[in-house]
Amino acid sequence: MSNPAASELPIVVLDAIAPTESRCHLNRRGSAVWDVESDGSRYAVKLGYPIEATDEWSAQPWTALAPAREGHILFKLGLKGVLYGEWEQGTWNIQPWREGPDLHDLWKPVRKEGSKVEPHLDVALSCAQALADLHRRGWAHGDVQPAHFIVGLDTTYLIDLALAHGQWVPDGYDFAYRGCLVHYEAPEISRAILETGEAVPTFESDVYGLGASLLMSATGWRAVEYPDDAPRSVQRQAVADGKRRHVSAPGKLGPLVDAMLSHSPSDRPTIDEVISALS
Known part of the structure; x- marks a missing residue:
């Protein structure tokens, strides 16, 4: 559900960036x-606002805080050109625009029926390196998925850090971690959310998310078996129970991705071991 108020840039953002051109990318x-x-x-401007309750979804007030939370994290990471603040319905941030296809779009030829094209290991390596850089700085991403790897000409960017954990975040912009897109959610995260409603993302759960992202992008299949229209709780229970699909990534990527999707966090390779294997 979109928000009509977010279909225009707020005055506070206009004052901060003075755009010469702008277009709404999504709402x-x-x-x-x-x-x-x-x-x-070129910049990405994010506006956050609360999600109102519907017959299908409970209210989600945390989405209003997400842009400022991400802005704080990006600022702590030393990214230049980052600003963040508040507007009448939530928070906003300004950050450099990242140009390029995401991982899922880039590997579309690999997924084509009858294709003999194998996923490029250098692309998988660049994604792993982007995640490793975040880990070395003390943050777990918490929302690893194909759409968040933007493959540029020289660099792969890992975007959307609003759910990252690992260091201090101002109380006014912080909120509990309640999981991510279940297709890429590690079993221990799904289990914790089912039991307590909250979880804490880790480096190990990020490695699982990267493995699930590589599998989905290369094959078009998610890692875990559950009905497409299953409620979120049913999806999470299938993940927590380890109901893996009988599908592997093609070529040399297959055994590595299978290891990254291990049910137990301790059985997964570290991100540095993933990089070593891909190198």
């Missing part, structure tokens, strides 16, 4: 993203 489920040019540079 749905608590977040709007704008593609903005200013002073010859």
